[in-house]
Amino acid sequence: MRANDADGAADADGDECPDDGGPLADTAVALVERRGVVVGWSRAAEELLERPAAEVLGRSVLRLLTEADRAALAEPAGSPPERGEVTVERGAGRPVAVRYQARPLREGAGTAILAVTAEWALEAEHAESLSRALLSQERIGYVLRDAELTVVRTNVDRPGFAGPPLPPGSRLSDVMGSSDAAGADAALRGVLETGEPLTGQDERVRSTQPPYGDWSWSVSALRTEDRRGRPTGIAILLTDPTDHWKTARRSALRHRAARIGGTLDIEGTAQEIVDTLVPDFADFAWVDLADPVLTGDEPPKTLKSGELHLRRVAVRAMSGAWPPELLRPGQAVPRLPDHPMVHHLQEGRTIVVDRATFEEGLDDPARIRHAAPERGHSLSIAPLFARGLVLGVVAVWRAERPEPFDEEDVGLLTEIAAHAALSVDNARRYTREHRAAVALQRRLLPKASTVTPVMETAGAYLPAAGGAGLGGDWFDAIELPCLRTALVVGDVTGHGLHATATMGRLRTAVGTLADLELAPDELLTHLDDLVKRLAGEADPAHRDVVSATCLVAVHDPVSGRCVMAAAGHPPPLLLVPDGPARPVPIQPGPPLGVGGLPFETASVDVPPGSVLALYTDGLVLRYGDDLDSGTRGLADRLARVPHAESDLAALTEDLMTPAGGAPLRDDAALLLARTSRLAADAVAGWEFPAEPGSVASAREAATGALAAWGLEDSIFATELIVSELVTNAVRFAGGPVGLRLIRGEALFCEVTDPSNTQPRMRRARSTDEGGRGLFLVAQLSSRWGSRYGPSGKTIWVEQELPA
Structure with missing residues (x-):
């Protein structure tokens, strides 16, 4: 005025x-x-x-x-x-x-x-009445802030309101963590600048002032203006659904914990436990397991302190980086002290302690440094207790969040640890059974590598990753008489011990039938009958695994040819020197156990230095989405390897682990065979008519060949063997009669005639004039036998050569 x-x-x-x-x-x-x-x-x-x-x-x-x-x-x-x-x-x-x-x-x-x-x-009266009503509320928070977001009026500064106090003159950064405050201030400043109200936004409040804790506020805010519409500040209404938020958070935590243990892998299960607890429940977490548990065995049943022999298995920190001073996965946990806390754990009880009590219990600065994070102030440890056994412990620390673990937290950790302990125990028992099954599988398979004068082989088997486990894939390399080799690969339908057991029976049968020197198609026919009989004998619940695919290939180093037949199995790959790897054209028959159709043979020339690859479909599916693309991928990978000089065992391992390291969806077997051929001067062959004079001619031819080879010490025995076998062929089988000598690590004598009569050795009586020929042959040789061809048979005799 x-x-x-x-x-x-x-x-x-x-x-x-x-x-x-x-x-x-x-x-x-x-x-x-x-x-x-x-x-x-x-x-x-x-x-x-x-x-x-x-x-x-x-x-x-x-x-x-x-x-x-x-x-x-x-x-x-x-x-x-x-x-x-x-x-x-x-x-x-x-x-x-x-x-x-x-x-x-x-x-x-x-x-x-x-x-x-x-x-x-x-x-003005209404505004003042509303303001007084809001300020008197205990369940609704009211905060009036000015244009600088400073508190002007509020009821949140009273002790009865949940959460950190907000006295007049304060700002969010005075009572909340800087990151939380920055986010909330940004949202409020947006309301102040745009005039768009904020309704029901959930805001997490982690107090840096007493009372410490986490709250969840539902925030609604609108801009205040004077009568001329100019912004003057922010009016904020808060409700506190913290109890519902905590309940929902615990429910979500329980839900995630219920999924622990789906992999049946011990270390993977332990990692799932700490991933569940951090960051929603704790700032640091680790799982320690007893050493026997890691190998599938039971931990010792003892309550004596320090007898658990724990080892750190899984860790997780809220910041992502695990502090270097704390124990890392794989390190042994020091012997536990004789302390009541340890006794409680071994009795299956969860403990919760503050840092001072924890340090007093350990009373060792070095151990404290390895067991407590730098700012950790509250520790809770729950035993992994299952079937009366303490499998290990799960420990959690709070460091960044200021509130200590309370009784609700202890109950929740106990519940999660109880479920996790069952998952760890299931993984432990699966590991033990899987280890036993792997041992059985290894015992049923042949040795991985073989080397003969005419062939080098290397095989490998890998079980499927994840829960599929072991199966019935197998391979075999069987040495046959006269330096021939049978290569076999098969795949039993299904997985588990039943498939493994069936695989063992089939492999035994293949070995027995191979000793009879049957042709590949005939061998598969007998094997098909066996599988049908096994299926009929099996329990109905396991008949699905009594079926198989199989491939049999017989390599002859004299002719350099390989004869093969398949029962529902993919064709082998042939990698010739300086050439690509291609599938062998073969017409597979039905899988074993189906019957009704014959098996057909295919013959292919195998140059010296070539590599034959026999495999199961579990391997090719790792190289492609289907059998065709997977076979092409495997062939390309095989062709890129310098096979002539490579180590077959290393090549096998390389092919079993293709680029990318994708886990096997099915178990897989692979057999590689590098072939060679006998030199032309290591084989001598003749053909004689079915006449008595042919016996002397055969002896003379054999004697000359042995002399040329420098095997004079074997001439006498070989003359007798040739004489007996050719005489029997002339007398009982007719002609022509073939004679072939093969020089390798042993001396092989083969006599071929057109008869299919099975030769049998018998004990002649003293009055008999004959019947002693094969008995004499057996005494002069290390072993003998016969095999049948499309027409006629071949009797072979093997003699050891002088060193």
Whole structure:
């Protein structure tokens, strides 16, 4: 206000009180002297009544009222009542209701009348009533912030409200972690700048001041404005669904914990445990298991301290990087001290301690450094207790979050550890059974590598990854007489011990049938009959595994040819020197056990230095999505290897682990065979007619060949053998009669005739004139036998050569 000395009247025109939009900007002020004459008139009064000061000053204030209010308020002293509501006449003749208060000034200075519209006063009353109601709430938080987001009014500073206090003058960064506060401030500043309200946003509050803990606030915020629409701050309503949030978080944690143990892998299960607990439950977690558990065995049943022989298996830190001072996976846990905490664990009880108690229990700075993170303040350890055995422990630390573990946390950790212990125990028992099955499988398979004068072989078997486990894939390399070799690969349907057992029976049968020197197609025919018989004998629940595919190939180093037949099995790959690897064209018959169709043979020339690859479908499916693409991928991989000089065992391992390291979807077997051929001068052959004189000619031819080879010491025995076998062929089989000598590590003598009669050795009586020929042959040789061809048979005899 400003006094006008010229006319003795005070003029309150507001020039010195610019309208800044504050709470008094709309308050009209009039100065009235004792007689009721207006001597001062503010700019807000001019705007409210639409009357300039010149029109009002020097006149009675009652002239501004309507006639009814003027008569009611007229007093002899000309002084209005202290407060009330009246209707005043605006300059344009429109009445407006106002509320006013009259404040006497110093003695004799008159009265100051402050007035606002009744509407504005009612809004202010409602706003104040709402503010008082919100500030008195205990379940709803109310925070009024100014334009700088500083707390102006709040009820969150009272002890009864859950969460950290927010006293007037504070900011979020004073009570919350910097990252949480920055995110919340950014959201509120967006409301302040755009005017778009925030409704029901979940805000996690982790207090850095007492009371420590985590809360979940549901935040709604809107911008406050003055009567002219200018932003003045933020009004925030908070509800506290922390209990529901914690319940939901624990339920989610239980749900994740229920999925622990799906892999049946001990170390994988342990890692799933710590991944479940961090970061939602703890800041650090690890799992220690007893050493026997890692190999599938049971831990010792003892309550003596330090007898668990624990080893760190899995770790997880909220920050991602595991502190270097803490024990790492694979390291042995130091012997546990004789302390009540350890006894509780061995009895299957969960413990919770603060850092001071923990350090007092260990009483060893070095062990404390290996067992406690730098800022860890609360520790809980739960035993992995299953079937009365302590398999290990799961330990969790809180470091970054300030609240310690409470009873609810201990109960939840105990529940998770109980479920996890069953998963660890299932994985342990699976490991033990799998180890036994692998041992059985290894015993049923032949040795991985063989080397003969005419062939080098290397084989490998890998079980399927994950839960598929072992199966019935197998391979075999069987040495046959006269330096021939039978190569076999097969795949029993199904997985598990039943498939493994069936595989063992089939491999035994193949070895027996191979010793009979049957042709590959005939061998598969006998094997098909065996599988059908096994299926009929099997329990109905296991008949699905009594079926198989099989490939049999017989290599002859003299002719350099390989004869093969397949029962539902993919063809082998042939890699010739300086050439590509291609599948051998072969028409496979039905799988073993199906029957109804014959098996066909295929013959292929195998140059010296070639590599034959026999495999099961589990391997080719690792190189492609189907058998065709997988076979091409395996062939390309095989062709890129310098096979002539390579180590077959290393090549086998390389082919079993293709690029990318994808796990096997099915078990797989692979057999590689590098072939060679006998030199031309190591074989001598003749053909004689079925005449008595042919016996002497055969002896003479054999003697000459042995002399040329420098095997004079074997001439006498060989003459007798040739004489007996050719004589029998001439007398009982007819001609022509073939004679072949093969020189290798042993000396082989073969006599071929057109008869299919099975030769038998018998014990002749002293009065018999014959019947001693094969008995004599057996005494002069290390072994003998016969095989049948498309027409006729071949009797072979093997003799050891002098060293």
